[in-house]
Amino acid sequence: MFFALVPVVWGEERVGNTTWCRCGGCPPMPTVSESICCQEAGLEHVLRGHSCITVECTFSILCREVDVLEVAMLSLKDVRAESLDLFRLTAYRQFTLWARGHLGKKNRIPIPACVVSAIRAVFPSPEYRGFEYAYIYDDF
DSSP states (O other), rough: OOOOOOOOOOOOOGEEEEETTSOOOOOOOSSTTOOOOOTTTHHHHHHHTTGGGGGGGHHHHHHHOHHHHHHHHHHOOOOOOHHHHHHHHHHHHHHHHHHOOOOOOOOOOOHHHHHHHHHHHSSSSSSOOOOOOOOOOOOO
8 A cells, every 4th residue: 555645834835725634624724833733743642543633532521511611710720701712711721731731831832723623613702813922021
């Protein structure tokens, strides 16, 4: 059996299309850093052979269930208001904790586009900020 290797493109060519998606669940994203598929993100330990991380049962439980997210908010001491925005942000944190472990303060890794899309489908917002790297400023 012969498999053709598809070159991975990491530049501006990824923006606005899904040619880079390997799972079939990624939407076009507005930036290069957000244009990443779960199949290329080093998540084999949580993919467990699934074609897309969003069909994995644990993903749905941890990142899409309101009751689970409410408990996560309590553990993060992040109970400000019960808004869809807070649920969405907590779902992103839950995914990162499950898939990557605790990263530490101001350490951020882009979340695969399929995950972002699946979470936004459950907890929508009229306005999204997108992924931003944390900037560390000197306290001097």
